[in-house]
Amino acid sequence: MPNFQKKWSSSPSPGLGEKITDAIKPKGALKPRVEMAVKRLQAQISKLDNMLTKLKQRDEKLFQRIVTATQQHDTHTTKVLSGELVEVRKVSRILGNARMALEQIELRLTTFHDLGDTVVTIMPTIGLMKSLKSSLVKFMPEADQEVTRMTEMLGGLMTESFSGDTSFGIEPTTNAESEKILQEATAVAESAVNEKFPSMPVEQATPSTSSTKNM
Known part of the structure; x- marks a missing residue:
């Protein structure tokens, strides 16, 4: 009976359950497709890096x-610039979260590339890609088609790796795993943003002109 070795360049890890092993279908090499998915992810990560650099x-x-305006006691300018800075940092956090999540997906696909662990690796990334799409398209319109393409590619890997009955009881688990990945990526991104960006200066109350003159 054809096994996973005919679809993957390396030997499968020992100890895979017979149910999954018997369900695998011999439909061509998976390795080149995973490599293509990784390249697409790296391209999006690179774009996000460029955007994050400009935002920084x-x-x-x-x-x-803002510091200069604060020193000059220019309250109006300070408020306007502070509002703009808040928006810039908000976008930075969103894109930073997306970047870390894409990096987590890339890491999982690299693990899949090495281990051939299809279900555990790919299923959570599909859900995560769908979650990221709504965040990315607001700032990267071109990401809509690219993320959709990558999601379809990952879904295709699953479809072609297993027979019609793919219900191994993994749906709730993989959804939870996707959420866990996103939470971990968000935590890392938030930490990175907090380390990069200093707190905005708070303008101190200034003494009145009359009190300054009557020293």
Whole structure:
């Protein structure tokens, strides 16, 4: 009976359950497809890195202008720039979360590339990709088609790896796993953002002009 070795360049890990082993279908090599998925993910991560770099530069410029305005007691300018900086940091957090999540997916696909563990690896990433789509398209319109394409590619890997009956009782587990990955990525991204961005200066109350003159 054909086994996973005919679909994967490396030997399968020992100890796989017979139910899953018997369900595997010999429909061509999976390895090149996984490599393609990883390349697509890396391309999106690179785009996010570029956007995050520009946002960081914008953040630094705004922060410096806020400091200057605060020193000059220019309350109006301080408030306007602070509002803009809040939005910049909000976008940075969203994109940072998305980047970390994509990196987690890439890591899982690399693990799949090495171990051939199809179900445990790919199923959570499909749910995670769908969750990320709504966040990314707001700032990266071109990400809509790309994320959809990657999601379909991952779904295709699952479809072609297993027979029609893929209900191994993994749906609730994989949904929970997707959420766990996203939470972990968000925590890491939030920590990174908090380390990168300094707190905005708080303008101190200034003494009145008359009291300054009557020293």
